[in-house]
Amino acid sequence: MGPLAPHVVFPERNQSIPVRDSNFIFGSVGNGQATLTINGATVPVAPNGTFLGYLPVPPPTAPRYELVVRHGADSAKLTVPVRVPPARPELTTSGRLVIDSSSVSPRGGSMTLRENEPVRVSVRAPLNAVAWASANGVNYPLVNVSANTFATDVPAGQMRTGATVYVARGADTVHLALMKPQIRDANVAQYVSLGDAAAQTDTDATIIGRSTPAGTYKWMFVPGTLVQETGRSGDNVRVRLDSQLEAWVDETSVKQLSAGYPSPRRTVGAMALVPSADWVDVVMPVSSPPPYLIEQDLDHITLTLYGTQATPDIIKFLQNDSLVRSVNWVPDASDRIRLSMELSRPPYGYLVLFDQRGFVLRLRRPPRVNPARPLEGLTITVDPGHPPGGAIGPTGLTEAAGVLPVSMKLKEILEQRGAKVVLTRTTMDPVDLHLRSVIARRANSHALISIHLNAFGDGVNPFPNVGTSTLYFHPQTEPLARLVQAGMMREMGLRDLGIHYQNIAIGRTMWMPSLICEGAFLMVPEQENAVTTPEFQERFARGVADGVEAYFRLFATR
Numbered sequence: 057m058g059p060l061a062p063h064v065v066f067p068e069r070n071q072s073i074p075v076r077d078s079n080f081i082f083g084s085v086g087n088g089q090a091t092l093t094i095n096g097a098t099v100p101v102a103p104n105g106t107f108l109g110y111l112p113v114p115p116p117t118a119p120r121y122e123l124v125v126r127h128g129a130d131s132a133k134l135t136v137p138v139r140v141p142p143a144r145p146e147l148t149t150s151g152r153l154v155i156d157s158s159s160v161s162p163r164g165g166s167m168t169l170r171e172n173e174p175v176r177v178s179v180r181a182p183l184n185a186v187a188w189a190s191a192n193g194v195n196y197p198l199v200n201v202s203a204n205t206f207a208t209d210v211p212a213g214q215m216r217t218g219a220t221v222y223v224a225r226g227a228d229t230v231h232l233a234l235m236k237p238q239i240r241d242a243n244v245a246q247y248v249s250l251g252d253a254a255a256q257t258d259t260d261a262t263i264i265g266r267s268t269p270a271g272t273y274k275w276m277f278v279p280g281t282l283v284q285e286t287g288r289s290g291d292n293v294r295v296r297l298d299s300q301l302e303a304w305v306d307e308t309s310v311k312q313l314s315a316g317y318p319s320p321r322r323t324v325g326a327m328a329l330v331p332s333a334d335w336v337d338v339v340m341p342v343s344s345p346p347p348y349l350i351e352q353d354l355d356h357i358t359l360t361l362y363g364t365q366a367t368p369d370i371i372k373f374l375q376n377d378s379l380v381r382s383v384n385w386v387p388d389a390s391d392r393i394r395l396s397m398e399l400s401r402p403p404y405g406y407l408v409l410f411d412q413r414g415f416v417l418r419l420r421r422p423p424r425v426n427p428a429r430p431l432e433g434l435t436i437t438v439d440p441g442h443p444p445g446g447a448i449g450p451t452g453l454t455e456a457a458g459v460l461p462v463s464m465k466l467k468e469i470l471e472q473r474g475a476k477v478v479l480t481r482t483t484m485d486p487v488d489l490h491l492r493s494v495i496a497r498r499a500n501s502h503a504l505i506s507i508h509l510n511a512f513g514d515g516v517n518p519f520p521n522v523g524t525s526t527l528y529f530h531p532q533t534e535p536l537a538r539l540v541q542a543g544m545m546r547e548m549g550l551r552d553l554g555i556h557y558q559n560i561a562i563g564r565t566m567w568m569p570s571l572i573c574e575g576a577f578l579m580v581p582e583q584e585n586a587v588t589t590p591e592f593q594e595r596f597a598r599g600v601a602d603g604v605e606a607y608f609r610l611f612a613t614r
């Protein structure tokens with residue numbers, strides 16, 4: 057093998073490491089027979105000269121990795137400086153009073169809250185200190201809640217002109233200013249439009265709603281949905297869906313309406329069930345799109361309309377539909393209705409539209425499948441994950457490059473078995489993440505399969521955690537996820553990490569089952585190396601194809 061040439065792929069020079077304990081480091085040394093130490097610890101070198109180590113994070117006093125590579129009489133050194141979190145101050149119970157000033161909250165950022173909303177004020181301080189917040193001339197004692205953490209809740213309105221946290225021990229006192237929240241007058245309702253009403257008929261232009269700022273996504277709103285703005289936290293806006301529920305959306309999706317804009321009055325009138333060959337439309341006449349939530353279980357679909365009333369004096373079943381057995385509506389609250397639909401089989405996919413008829417829930421019928429050749433005539437979208445972004449391996453192989461041949465192979469196998477395959481990319485040019493599920497929906501695909509290679513978050517020990525997993529978002533995808541995972545396990549023989557519910561972006565298309573295959577971990581030398589071999593690419597693709605085929609066989613009519 058070649059000359060000693062130590063190279064670290066992760067972390068990059070001066071990269072900031074957000075954890076304090078241990079983290080991984082990987083790269084190559086140029087020779088598979090060489091030995092490697094990093095900060096004095098021995099790290100194994102793979103036959104192709106790459107390495108992966110999991111080592112203590114360098115201390116703030118010496119924030120660097122020092123690599124020493126040896127082979128025979130030859131040696132080479134490399135130093136990679138990094139940025140690490142500052143040392144935690146020691147919160148001693150004697151001597152000069154020291155507190156953890158980086159722990160004082162809230163300090164940075166911005167918030168808009170109602171006058172009476174509680175703001176959590178907290179600080180880490182020695183156990184024998186006393187702490188309090190002073191706001192609007194009132195002192196609020198902080199209570200020791202765990203270890204060295206002291207906290208209390210202060211009404212936002214009290215902090216509007218500024219507040220200070222104090223920590224004292226004997227004659228020693230430390231104080232720090234807290235963030236000033238903006239206050240939203242609860243007596244003046246400010247309505248906003250989520251997205252642009254002009255995009256109302258574009259089913260791909262949904263607005264994501266979350267249950268906490270920047271948290272897991274739960275709602276997908278139609279552009280032009282009118283809601284009340286009730287608060288802000290940084291770039292996240294809190295909106296009221298109805299009298300009992302609030303959600304968070306990105307600031308960029310909020311369009312301000314003029315002050316005094318009236319509340320949306322939404323009343324659903326006579327509903328109708330309109331069947332077509334490939335779907336059934338549940339049509340709900342209403343003047344503007346309501347915020348909504350769809351929940352699914354085995355043979356049931358529930359649609360909740362927030363900030364909406366109903367007088368559906370009749371529900372018109374145009375014919376006795378084979379998919380929708382019954383529709384029942386319940387006023388859950390004075391401004392919330394819940395539509396419960398009993399189906400004859402598990403929901404396959406759905407789409408929410410807002411058109412001249414009103415709010416429409418389009419329920420997709422499952423495909424008709426030939427048991428002898430289950431994929432015959434079906435359309436499958438195969439998505440080679442990334443770029444932009446993605447993982448990287450010790451030789452510098454990117455995830456985007458690693459998954460492309462696997463996806464090409466998968467296309468070939470699915471086509472041999474009778475499917476029509478759409479690829480979201482065939483080159484290394486970046487494709488927007490959102491566009492990938494749009495491509496699948498526009499092709500009227502029966503499934504969206506996204507091929508990825510996994511990576512770890514900072515601080516995770518890779519060695520006990522490597523293997524194969526499948527990620528999905530919609531309950532309708534769960535049977536497909538199980539079968540694809542089983543197919544990959546049979547073919548690839550790595551550790552079974554199981555299937556996981558995760559708020560993956562490609563899960564935002566509900567028209568078909570969609571999932572992500574995380575075949576292997578790119579940072580692991582042996583797995584990165586395997587990914588470059590046609591044999592492993594073939595096994596990865598065949599495992600996925602077998603799972604997809606087994607899934608569609610479930611729909612076969614004999």
Ligand SMILES: [Zn+2]
Pocket residue numbers: 441442446447455508509510
């Ligand atoms: Zn990925």
